[in-house]
Amino acid sequence: MLKLWGRTTSSNVMKVLWLLEELHLPYQRIDAGGAFGQTDTPDYRSMNPLGLVPSLEDGEIRLFESNAILRYLCNAHAPATPLYPTAPAARAQVESWMDFQQTAQSRPASTIFLGLIRTPPEQRDTAAIAAAVKELARIWSICANQAQGKGGFLCGPSLTLADITFAPHLHRWFHMPIENRPDVPGLREWYNRMAPQQGFRRHVAVKVE
Ligand SMILES: N[C@@H](CCC(=O)N[C@@H](CS)C(=O)NCC(=O)O)C(=O)O
Structure with missing residues (x-):
């Protein structure tokens, strides 16, 4: 299942949450960033070098940068969505x-x-x-x-x-x-x-x- 790292109060996490809902994709979200911490570990930094949120894991794939995550979700899980036209x-x-x-x-x-x-x-x-x-x-x-x-x-x-x-x-x-x-x-x-x-x-x- 898709794993999203990030607190719900982050504007960059919100975008990803909206898209996940829009595409009806099941996911697990882990509170991270701000008071939740979790972003300073070597493992987290290997996924998100500045220790920011959001990060996304999809099996072996680990991504950072919210807008790149949006594009990835459409490309990998909803290639025909009009939210991200193919032309x-x-x-x-x-x-x-x-x-x-x-x-x-x-x-x-x-x-x-x-x-x-x-x-x-x-x-x-x-x-x-x-x-x-x-x-x-x-x-x-x-x-x-x-x-x-x-x-x-x-x-x-x-x-x-x-x-x-x-x-x-x-x-x-x-x-x-x-x-x-x-x-x-x-x-x-x-x-x-x-x-x-x-x-x-x-x-x-x-x-x-
Ligand atoms: N360009 C990055 C910016 C990420 C970013 O600045 N995230 C903020 C929250 S919106 C953050 O991680 N702040 C530190 C924290 O929450 O610990 C992206 O779009 O993912």
Whole structure:
């Protein structure tokens, strides 16, 4: 059976949980990371060199990096899923947005999350948080325009892996106590299209902690 390592409060674990549910794949999840630890052992590090979560084991195969895990699950266990189209051009579009999530979106999102949720008020770098809010609003505006132009989701009228990678951060954007949160036209509509999905409701729309 698939074995997923990672605490449910991690945005990168949430993406994988949503996909596992979407694909109806049975799995075992092991709490790891944060207060659960388990990520400092040589065995864990051999699977995930920075000791982060998530990691995935599938028999002999051991993987790290959440977006690579999403791609692997589709390739290995649901090759025909429309979540990860097989036509090269359509697939490349999905992958572009997945990379954009990791390279452009995750940095300001982490600054805001760690600053507001994991740092006591008296120790917060409010200037860094405000700059990250501005930058993330810019990224969200790009995503919202893309989804609007494509008829609902980032790569077309239906959900793909691209949307799933952003979903936990989008949920946090609307549920963190962000001061003067910029109003990004079209963003709430994109969120609302993902929100009814069962995997989203179970694994993504959770308390921000
Ligand atoms: N690029 C990596 C980032 C992984 C990452 O930063 N994970 C965070 C949680 S979202 C983590 O492991 N933090 C330390 C911990 O939980 O112990 C991925 O997408 O898998």
